Amino acid sequence: MADHPRRRRSDIPTTQRIIAVLWPSFLTAGIATALFFTSFNPEEISLCMGADKPISNVGAYTIGFFLFWLLTSSTCALTCYFQRPCIQSEQSTKNP
Amino acid sequence: MKQTPPERSGKTDREPDQESDSLYVKHKKVYPREVHGLFARLRTTGVILLLGLYYGLPWLRWDDRQAVLLDLPNRQFHIFGLTFWPQDFFYFAMLLILAGISLFFFTALAGRLWCGYACPQTVWTEVFLWIERKIEGTRSQQMKLDKADLSRNKVYKKTLKHTVWIVFSAFTGFTFVGYFTPMDVLWHSLISLEMGPWESFWIIFYSLATYGNAGWLREQVCIYMCPYARFQSAMFDNDTLIISYDEQRGEPRGSRNKSVNPKELGIGDCIDCNLCVQVCPTGIDIRDGLQYQCIGCAACIDVCNQVMDKMQYPKSLISYTTEHEIQGKKTKLLRPRIVIYAAILSLVFVALVVAIYNRVPVELDIIRDRNSLFREIKGGLVENIYNLRIANMSTEKQRYQIQASGIEGMQLINKTGDFEVSAGEVYNLNVQLQLDPVILKRPSSQVFFTLQSLTGEKISITEKARFIGPVIR
Numbered sequence: 256m257a258d259h260p261r262r263r264r265s266d267i268p269t270t271q272r273i274i275a276v277l278w279p280s281f282l283t284a285g286i287a288t289a290l291f292f293t294s295f296n297p298e299e300i301s302l303c304m305g306a307d308k309p310i311s312n313v314g315a316y317t318i319g320f321f322l323f324w325l326l327t328s329s330t331c332a333l334t335c336y337f338q339r340p341c342i343q344s345e346q347s348t349k350n351p
Numbered sequence: 352m353k354q355t356p357p358e359r360s361g362k363t364d365r366e367p368d369q370e371s372d373s374l375y376v377k378h379k380k381v382y383p384r385e386v387h388g389l390f391a392r393l394r395t396t397g398v399i400l401l402l403g404l405y406y407g408l409p410w411l412r413w414d415d416r417q418a419v420l421l422d423l424p425n426r427q428f429h430i431f432g433l434t435f436w437p438q439d440f441f442y443f444a445m446l447l448i449l450a451g452i453s454l455f456f457f458t459a460l461a462g463r464l465w466c467g468y469a470c471p472q473t474v475w476t477e478v479f480l481w482i483e484r485k486i487e488g489t490r491s492q493q494m495k496l497d498k499a500d501l502s503r504n505k506v507y508k509k510t511l512k513h514t515v516w517i518v519f520s521a522f523t524g525f526t527f528v529g530y531f532t533p534m535d536v537l538w539h540s541l542i543s544l545e546m547g548p549w550e551s552f553w554i555i556f557y558s559l560a561t562y563g564n565a566g567w568l569r570e571q572v573c574i575y576m577c578p579y580a581r582f583q584s585a586m587f588d589n590d591t592l593i594i595s596y597d598e599q600r601g602e603p604r605g606s607r608n609k610s611v612n613p614k615e616l617g618i619g620d621c622i623d624c625n626l627c628v629q630v631c632p633t634g635i636d637i638r639d640g641l642q643y644q645c646i647g648c649a650a651c652i653d654v655c656n657q658v659m660d661k662m663q664y665p666k667s668l669i670s671y672t673t674e675h676e677i678q679g680k681k682t683k684l685l686r687p688r689i690v691i692y693a694a695i696l697s698l699v700f701v702a703l704v705v706a707i708y709n710r711v712p713v714e715l716d717i718i719r720d721r722n723s724l725f726r727e728i729k730g731g732l733v734e735n736i737y738n739l740r741i742a743n744m745s746t747e748k749q750r751y752q753i754q755a756s757g758i759e760g761m762q763l764i765n766k767t768g769d770f771e772v773s774a775g776e777v778y779n780l781n782v783q784l785q786l787d788p789v790i791l792k793r794p795s796s797q798v799f800f801t802l803q804s805l806t807g808e809k810i811s812i813t814e815k816a817r818f819i820g821p822v823i824r
Contacts, residue, residue, distance in 0.1 A: 268575075270378060270575060274576050278576050311547075311549065313424060
């Protein structure tokens with residue numbers, strides 16, 4: 256069976272790959288959270304969305320931040336995925 | 352069929368480890384050897400000062416509140432006697448500019464000073480390394496322990512180390528949340544076990560982040576995560592102080608007897624003890640030249656100087672020097688880049704201080720009624736309607752008075768009269784301006800609203816607005 260390597264040898268370390276997805280997304284999610292909640296009041300949002308009791312401010316910031324982080328890390332992950340070369344080099348598909 | 356790994360000249364995390372099966376390329380742990388010396392003492396002083404500041408500030412009080420409190424839910428930042436509101440975002444922007452320019456300035460002067468001496472990552476990793484050293488021992492003892500089989504001693508030491516690390520991280524996380532939630536409330540809720548869910552969550556989150564970054568990732572934060580590390584070399588020039596190995600003096604390297612004159616053997620001053628590599632927290636060899644991973648901690652300088660002393664050679668085989676000095680030219684300190692950065696830095700700093708000092712703790716926004724250009728009312732007068740928004744940005748309730756000016760014979764109709772606004776409150780006021788259109792010279796004239804506080808302090812602000820009316824010929 257052909258040994259199809261998941262990554263090429265010259266790739267970056269795993270730690271760097273994980274950081275490349277999670278760290279920039281963390282930063283932009285933080286900025287997005289700050290900007291978003293400067294404009295919108297979390298209490299108003301939670302009431303508009305049909306909650307019986309308005310969510311606390313810190314709770315809203317927390318949930319908002321993690322939702323933003325989820326979104327931005329999806330973007331980073333997609334970017335990393337699309338950075339993979341489309342055309343495989345001859346060496347990696349040849350049976351050693 | 353498994354592919355055999357090609358030969359690689361070893362740099363830390365590039366060597367494939369056949370023992371690991373979870374990671375494709377395993378990171379090799381860096382064991383920085385303990386170092387003593389001038390720069391190590393400077394760094395320790397920095398750690399004590401900065402951490403003292405970090406852990407101490409949230410406990411200070413000012414008047415009847417916490418001195419430094421970033422009250423996010425109430426949208427106020429308290430810094431000792433000053434209170435900043437969202438409208439004061441301009442000052443925060445100026446502060447960021449100040450931070451950026453000072454970064455360029457200090458980097459152009461002496462490279463990665465921030466990284467080696469002040470960066471939180473360095474500071475916390477140093478504490479974690481100190482704890483590790485106290486529990487697991489010296490560098491060789493740590494390496495031996497890691498290679499050894501699982502034993503009672505190993506389990507005990509590892510458990511103790513991680514427990515101390517976790518407790519310290521928890522204290523760090525708790526302090527961090529204390530900058531955002533008042534510390535007295537937080538402390539009380541902690542000891543009575545009544546902490547709110549969100550505060551608890553963030554304490555755990557920051558604790559985990561501290562533990563992960565300082566305990567596990569360490570130099571990998573500097574190498575992979577830090578954006579400053581990527582572009583810092585763009586801020587260097589030939590007169591920037593960098594850490595460098597004197598190749599001309601040191602090479603060719605080789606061990607020798609202490610009593611022998613190296614020049615007779617044709618070798619340089621470097622005895623190839625490799626101590627500079629062992630003390631390096633990022634695991635590089637400075638003799639290969641200044642590298643991206645070097646955080647400028649000067650541990651290699653300290654340890655090499657000690658060795659040079661023992662060998663009775665002159666110090667500074669590895670030292671802070673500049674490219675020009677290495678080339679034999681003179682180093683210029685006050686070059687255009689430095690002078691310009693220093694000038695901009697001073698200007699922005701002074702501007703910031705002056706702006707904050709002259710800050711008027713009230714904001715007046717005038718919104719002209721958009722429904723109509725003007726209204727004709729009884730008596731042939733013409734009226735414009737305005738909605739005024741008054742934000743009281745001081746820390747006390749104020750009583751305000753509004754006046755209008757700009758057109759002779761104009762009258763301000765304010766049915767509310769003088770009004771009170773609590774601290775931090777935004778007050779809405781509807782007023783009208785009325786005048787006889789005969790006196791109008793232009794369809795659109797400039798008018799002024801002056802808001803004045805009647806309570807004690809001289810708080811006053813004037814804003815422009817427009818009055819629109821028909822010009823009668």
